[in-house]
Amino acid sequence: MSVATPRTQKGVLSRVRLTRKERRNLGVGLLFVSPWIVGFLAFLVYPIYYTLRISFTKYSGFGEPAWIGLDNYRALLSDDLFWTSLYNTLYYTALAVPLGAVVAMGLALAMNQPVPEVPIYRAILYLPAILPLFALSFIFLILMDPTKGIFNQILIHLGLPNVNWFGNPKWSKLALVFLAQFGAGQVALIFLAGLKGIPVTLYEAAMLDGAGAWNRFRNITIPMMTPVILYDLILGLSLGLQVFTQAYVITQGGPADSTRFYVMYLYDNAFRYGKMGYASALAWVLFVITFVLAMLIFRWSQRWVHYETT
Amino acid sequence: MGNDALHDLARQLRSRRIDRRQFMQGAAALGVSATAISSALRAHPARAQNAKEVTFWTTHTEPDLSALQMIVDTFNKENTDVQAKLVQVVGDETDTTKLMTAVRGGTGPDVYMLDRFIVAQRAAEGVLQELTNFAGGEDLSEVYVPFAWAEANFQGKPYALPFDTDARALFYNKGMLQEAGVDPAELDPTKPITFDRFTEIATQINQIDQDGNFSRMGFAGYTHQAWHYTYGFAFGGKFFDEASCQVTPDDPGIVAGHQWLYDYTKSLNPQKVNAFAGPYAATETVPEEQDPFITKRLAMAITGDWMLNTLAKFAPDIDYGVTLIPVGKAGDQSATWAGGWSMVMPQGAKNPEGAWKFMQYIAGEQGQRTYVTETKHLPTTNSLLQDASLFEDEHHRFFAEQLLPTAKNRPPLPVGAKYWDELTTAWQKIYLNQEEPAVALKTAKDRVQGDLEAFCPIETS
Numbered sequence: 001m002s003v004a005t006p007r008t009q010k011g012v013l014s015r016v017r018l019t020r021k022e023r024r025n026l027g028v029g030l031l032f033v034s035p036w037i038v039g040f041l042a043f044l045v046y047p048i049y050y051t052l053r054i055s056f057t058k059y060s061g062f063g064e065p066a067w068i069g070l071d072n073y074r075a076l077l078s079d080d081l082f083w084t085s086l087y088n089t090l091y092y093t094a095l096a097v098p099l100g101a102v103v104a105m106g107l108a109l110a111m112n113q114p115v116p117e118v119p120i121y122r123a124i125l126y127l128p129a130i131l132p133l134f135a136l137s138f139i140f141l142i143l144m145d146p147t148k149g150i151f152n153q154i155l156i157h158l159g160l161p162n163v164n165w166f167g168n169p170k171w172s173k174l175a176l177v178f179l180a181q182f183g184a185g186q187v188a189l190i191f192l193a194g195l196k197g198i199p200v201t202l203y204e205a206a207m208l209d210g211a212g213a214w215n216r217f218r219n220i221t222i223p224m225m226t227p228v229i230l231y232d233l234i235l236g237l238s239l240g241l242q243v244f245t246q247a248y249v250i251t252q253g254g255p256a257d258s259t260r261f262y263v264m265y266l267y268d269n270a271f272r273y274g275k276m277g278y279a280s281a282l283a284w285v286l287f288v289i290t291f292v293l294a295m296l297i298f299r300w301s302q303r304w305v306h307y308e309t310t
Numbered sequence: 311m312g313n314d315a316l317h318d319l320a321r322q323l324r325s326r327r328i329d330r331r332q333f334m335q336g337a338a339a340l341g342v343s344a345t346a347i348s349s350a351l352r353a354h355p356a357r358a359q360n361a362k363e364v365t366f367w368t369t370h371t372e373p374d375l376s377a378l379q380m381i382v383d384t385f386n387k388e389n390t391d392v393q394a395k396l397v398q399v400v401g402d403e404t405d406t407t408k409l410m411t412a413v414r415g416g417t418g419p420d421v422y423m424l425d426r427f428i429v430a431q432r433a434a435e436g437v438l439q440e441l442t443n444f445a446g447g448e449d450l451s452e453v454y455v456p457f458a459w460a461e462a463n464f465q466g467k468p469y470a471l472p473f474d475t476d477a478r479a480l481f482y483n484k485g486m487l488q489e490a491g492v493d494p495a496e497l498d499p500t501k502p503i504t505f506d507r508f509t510e511i512a513t514q515i516n517q518i519d520q521d522g523n524f525s526r527m528g529f530a531g532y533t534h535q536a537w538h539y540t541y542g543f544a545f546g547g548k549f550f551d552e553a554s555c556q557v558t559p560d561d562p563g564i565v566a567g568h569q570w571l572y573d574y575t576k577s578l579n580p581q582k583v584n585a586f587a588g589p590y591a592a593t594e595t596v597p598e599e600q601d602p603f604i605t606k607r608l609a610m611a612i613t614g615d616w617m618l619n620t621l622a623k624f625a626p627d628i629d630y631g632v633t634l635i636p637v638g639k640a641g642d643q644s645a646t647w648a649g650g651w652s653m654v655m656p657q658g659a660k661n662p663e664g665a666w667k668f669m670q671y672i673a674g675e676q677g678q679r680t681y682v683t684e685t686k687h688l689p690t691t692n693s694l695l696q697d698a699s700l701f702e703d704e705h706h707r708f709f710a711e712q713l714l715p716t717a718k719n720r721p722p723l724p725v726g727a728k729y730w731d732e733l734t735t736a737w738q739k740i741y742l743n744q745e746e747p748a749v750a751l752k753t754a755k756d757r758v759q760g761d762l763e764a765f766c767p768i769e770t771s
Binding site (some may be wrong): 253 | 730
């Protein structure tokens with residue numbers, strides 16, 4: 001084993017031996033991407049390192065951070081709001097992400113219909129996704145208002161009870177899951193690209209064998225789409241665990257802690273309670289949770305994702 | 311020689327008499343080096359022209375914003391050495407993210423308008439400059455009413471100048487009371503009714519539509535300013551015990567106040583009250599056109615003096631009265647509480663002397679006089695509170711003379727923001743009948759006390 005290392009190094013070195021021209025090209029190339037490299041180091045790598053460092057301190061954001069070792073991480077475990085916010089966030093993610101994939105798939109299939117006016121349908125279906133989440137949140141505040149929102153007026157006309165969606169802890173998280181579906185257009189576009197990539201010959205062969213629409217969808221579309229679905233799940237997981245804007249705008253974590261999501265609690269600690277060190281520890285724990293969940297999904301995906309080998 | 315000419319050019323560039331190209335041409339003609347140019351420009355920085363400028367940030371919106379602008383304009387007219395610039399920024403009472411990040415980034419304002427009950431917290435965090443040296447030995451505690459001055463201090467040192475204050479009272483729509491067969495005279499502003507009687511009156515006014523939802527309510531329980539602090543103080547509660555350095559949301563008075571709220575919504579069905587109160591429950595950011603008191607769907611609301619201004623603007627036709635907040639049992643003293651804002655100087659203020667001058671003006675007699683006249687808030691200087699000419703409106707006088715002198719205030723704690731949030735969570739669980747008051751309020755205590763302990767002992771008065 002001890003000889004393996006030098007040999008690899010030698011191999012690497014021989015591969016990077018460049019001619020003068022290549023070296024110059026490399027220099028010029030690096031120069032061209034240097035704004036990005038500098039930005040990456042200054043605005044991503046350094047802050048990440050910095051949050052790790054201050055997660056071991058008691059620090060308000062001003063003055064000198066005081067080193068307290070693992071105290072922030074220990075405090076997390078006995079902080080009931082940490083567990084509440086984690087529960088709320090996992091609850092939200094577990095519903096919003098799979099539902100989002102289903103809605104996006106539905107939209108993508110609709111966008112893929114072979115009709116002449118399909119560009120118009122695509123535009124209409126994609127439109128809500130253009131709205132910034134911030135604006136969408138305000139629109140929903142009005143649409144789902146219990147006293148004059150059109151959504152509730154329809155329910156009342158159908159003889160259903162009038163519910164204060166965002167003001168009732170039983171419904172507030174579900175209402176936010178519902179709201180999130182209006183951003184499905186983004187994912188639908190990716191799904192649409194995936195659908196376009198499925199060879200038509202597969203469908204033709206299946207039709208010759210007498211497969212109906214459902215069977216073609218079940219046995220060709222879904223398997224061929226699994227890599228894209230996996231991509232969506234991983235991306236959705238990461239975004240879902242960071243849910244913030246809707247809750248910040250609409251419910252401010254309420255009522256009764258029902259929409260106090262992880263990142264909201266993190267934000268409050270950092271900017272309102274003056275606990276920047278604790279907030280950084282929260283951020284790192286969220287990173288670890290996201291990483292572990294993503295790994296689990298990857299492992300699970302080996303059982304259902306179909307990669308074409310040709 | 312060339313150096314003088316270059317400095318002259320730099321001055322001309324900064325005062326916009328010549329543009330950058332003319333400056334470079336002139337400098338080239340003088341034959342000076344790039345180093346000399348850059349040092350000449352450094353000697354006349356762009357800020358030199360604005361050295362007298364004081365940036366003043368507020369999170370306030372209309373109608374208060376216009377009043378602030380008016381004060382700034384008058385200050386600028388009266389002063390030549392300092393010019394204030396009002397900037398509206400995002401944030402709210404406890405959300406000062408914009409301030410914190412800007413101060414950290416070295417781009418903070420010279421003066422910031424901060425909710426007074428959060429001064430202790432921001433001072434403890436190191437965001438604010440201590441003002442002792444600026445005051446130069448002057449005893450400002452003589453100038454301001456005691457509670458407001460106490461809120462502006464942390465651990466015995468001043469960090470803010472008190473600006474306005476306010477108080478809460480029960481507003482009632484006389485017409486709606488009469489329609490329901492209640493004599494408005496019963497809500498006499500000299501003698502408070504009990505919460506039991508209040509429940510009866512409110513229930514009498516309620517109306518239900520064909521779908522079983524409230525179309526009109528006597529009192530909605532938790533809209534406007536019917537906050538946790540309101541109920542706690544109304545039943546004689548105390549929110550902080552200085553001797554033991556403990557937050558006390560589980561104080562018997564506070565629990566009793568919330569018990570009333572719990573029972574009240576329970577008797578009416580908490581979900582139906584919730585559907586009436588709307589998602590905007592208990593915030594003052596609801597657009598006036600939707601405020602249930604203004605739209606005459608709600609007959610009684612506990613809210614603050616600024617409502618006088620709002621009613622005059624948006625509902626001049628409503629015949630309303632203002633009275634004392636009800637009491638737990640007959641004979642008790644009615645209680646209200648006061649809040650309000652203050653002027654602070656954040657760390658890194660670029661023009662501290664100018665900032666101090668402006669702060670003294672806006673938080674002093676002239677600034678507060680304009681603000682009180684324009685917004686119907688209340689002043690915090692002793693002299694203005696004695697000035698009867700400020701309170702010609704009968705209701706406004708009621709706030710200044712009857713309510714403010716005995717008003718309570720939130721304890722100025724370095725955990726004020728979290729305490730507020732946790733009280734809010736408990737209060738929501740209570741009005742939704744999710745948890746018994748004693749349980750919910752105990753949770754609030756457990757969540758806040760741990761954070762507080764790092765600061766003990768704390769002086770709040």
